[in-house]
Amino acid sequence: MSTERPPATSYDTRQRILDAASEIFAKEGFARATVRDICQRAGANIAAVNYHFGDKEKLYGEVLLHTYQAMVERHPVAGGVRPEATVDERFAGFVRAFCRRVYSAGPEAYLSWLMAREMVEPSPVLDQVVNTLVRPQQQHLVAILKEMLGPNVPDEVLRSTMGCVIGQILFFHHCRPVVERLFPDRQGRNPDPDRLAEVIVTFSLPGLRAVRAKYARGGEGR
Amino acid sequence: MSTERPPATSYDTRQRILDAASEIFAKEGFARATVRDICQRAGANIAAVNYHFGDKEKLYGEVLLHTYQAMVERHPVAGGVRPEATVDERFAGFVRAFCRRVYSAGPEAYLSWLMAREMVEPSPVLDQVVNTLVRPQQQHLVAILKEMLGPNVPDEVLRSTMGCVIGQILFFHHCRPVVERLFPDRQGRNPDPDRLAEVIVTFSLPGLRAVRAKYARGGEGR
DNA sequence: GATTGTTTCAAACGTCTGTTTTAATCAATA
DNA sequence: TATTGATTAAAACAGACGTTTGAAACAATC
Incomplete structure (x- = not known):
């Protein structure tokens, strides 16, 4: 035009x-x-x-940035849950959106594979990807977790807890070759994102409350 | 001689x-x-x-098998907890042993790196590694989880739960490049295995009980 | 229609890689 | 000591790769 x-x-x-x-x-x-x-x-x-x-490397950089950008727009971090919802609901929304990102099929799955490879062979663009695209996601989750865990929880525990949540989501993706070989009947099939998210939320909510209770001092523990 | x-x-x-x-x-x-x-x-x-x-590939195969074998002998699956101990203690022992394997330093860390790379670019020996070395570990964990979750829990949930546990352990290893860039102050430092194990156990035990409660029917629910 | 700048194309370049070759070296046997 | 078999060494091979080159094709401008 x-x-x-x-x-x-x-x-x-x-x-x-x-x-x-x-x-x-x-x-x-x-x-x-x-x-x-x-x-x-x-x-x-x-x-x-x-x-x-x-050159090849600059092409790769553009691919990774574009793919990540597209995925963030396709599955926004809140997972369709409104900010006025309860913390538990917002937590579930985050987990569901993340699972849908990771366990997509077809071209939508490319980002998961690219990022998994970055974890083993980081490229020069990873700095930019983390700072501009990953960090907002992380901050969204940390805000939720802070609300759930209370004000007294130390930063290190907050980080570990964040790792517990994300780790659960990523396991079947990052360890797929082992899972496939352990359970050959499941071969080639991705886990259903929403069902996995449900299990993770069921599993995590009591754990989060336990962590909160552990660090609830000064008249917080009921 | x-x-x-x-x-x-x-x-x-x-x-x-x-x-x-x-x-x-x-x-x-x-x-x-x-x-x-x-x-x-x-x-x-x-x-x-x-x-x-x-050739290079056969050399690699021997390296991976030997390294895995050595790590299994160095950190046995029970984590020093005797079979007569309570399920919770045996669970904690497993998590601790696994964390120590993954978050070692120096040559002891080679296996973690090799396996992380296998998850992204599986080699022909991975079949053998999974069947002879990974599977016993997995069966040990599943036996513990079955005891904790009760007899009524479906196999799929058992698998998901297993993923939740292992995923938490592996997160800071598999996502190290992102974690390093999110928290530059922590750069280069592995998480302390025993403290991480403690957080994961604290986080997981209530979750496991919740899953058990969810599937406890037929006079099991107290 | 000539000109200019952009884009495409086939071919070649230079480098790096796993592997092979062939001869030299070594240790043990007879 | 001569011989045999296993091991080491230097060199070369053959293929794959990212990149570059220089000309051709194309589109837009004057």
């Missing part, structure tokens, strides 16, 4: 490369993914990556 | 390569680790890997 942005054809190749790259990076990882594969799937020439993105 | 085993020198190179390889595979991953680096660190010739192990 306007003359300010690059013409349609070039934008298309750029976008096609981004799409192909997000799939191949997610499935193969940065090292095993080849620019030849990416360009072939995108129907572009090998030189296109260097022309449009500079 | 005896003439039956290979002479000392050759055994030494073989062992030196194994040691060097476990470090480099753990730190760099299978793909980024080069046989040149491994042989240089082992003080051996490049051809030694192929001579003693066949």
Whole structure:
């Protein structure tokens, strides 16, 4: 339409490369993914990556940022629960949204795979991803947890508790190869996000109350 | 001493390569680790890997199996708690032993790194590792959980609960790059295994009782 | 229609990797 | 001491990879 942005054809190749790259990076990882594969799937020439993105690493950076951004918009952190709801409900909303992110299927699952790989082979963009995209999520959860655990809980316990919650959510994703081999009958099937979220909430709420009770001093314990 | 085993020198190179390889595979991953680096660190010739192990992949397989085996012997699954102890104590022992395995330092940490990489890029030996080394650990935990959750709990819930427990333990290991960037003051420091285990037990016991209560029918509910 | 700047293309470059080769070295046997 | 088999060593091989090159194709401007 306007003359300010690059013409349609070039934008298309750029976008096609981004799409192909997000799939191949997610499935193969940065090292095993080849620019030849990416360009072939995108129907572009090998030189296109260097022309449009500079090099393989910058392409990867753009893929990771875009994919994470899209996922945050697709599954907002509150999980559809209004801020006026009870803490327990907001907690359940957070867990449900997170589970839906992690246990999606198809192209929506690419982010989970990319991030899992980042945990083992961090790339230069991870700093930016954490600071601009992960931190808001973490702050949302910590705010909820602070409300649930009371004002006296030390920061270290708050962090551990946060780890307990997120760890439960991520387990079946991060340990999938082991789970698949332990239970071959379940092979290839993702856990149902909402049912998993329900189990995690059932499991966590009493634990959170126990932690609160442990640190409730000064007339807080009922 | 005896003439039956290979002479000392050759055994030494073989062992030196194994040691060097476990470090480099753990730190760099299978793909980024080069046989040149491994042989240089082992003080051996490049051809030694192929001579003693066949190829890079077989060397890796032996490294993973040996490392896992050593860790199982170093931190037995019961965590020093006797079988006559209460379920809660045995549960705490399991969690503590697992935490100590995952959050060791130095060469003892190699297994955690190797396994974390396996979760993202499974190798052919993973089948054997899971079946011969992981499964006994899992069965030990499941036996404890069955005792804690009662007979009526469905297998799927049992599995989810197991995931909740292991997920909590693994979080700070599997998500270390994110945790480091969220809390730069904690950078480089592993969580203290025993304190983390304590938090996880405190957090989990009430959750486990809640799950038990949920599935306690037929005169079980008090 | 000529010109300019952008985008595509095929081919090649240079590097790094796992592996193989072939000869040298070593230890033990006869 | 001569011989045999196992081990080490240096060098080269063959393939894959990210990147670059230089020309061709294209679109927009004058």
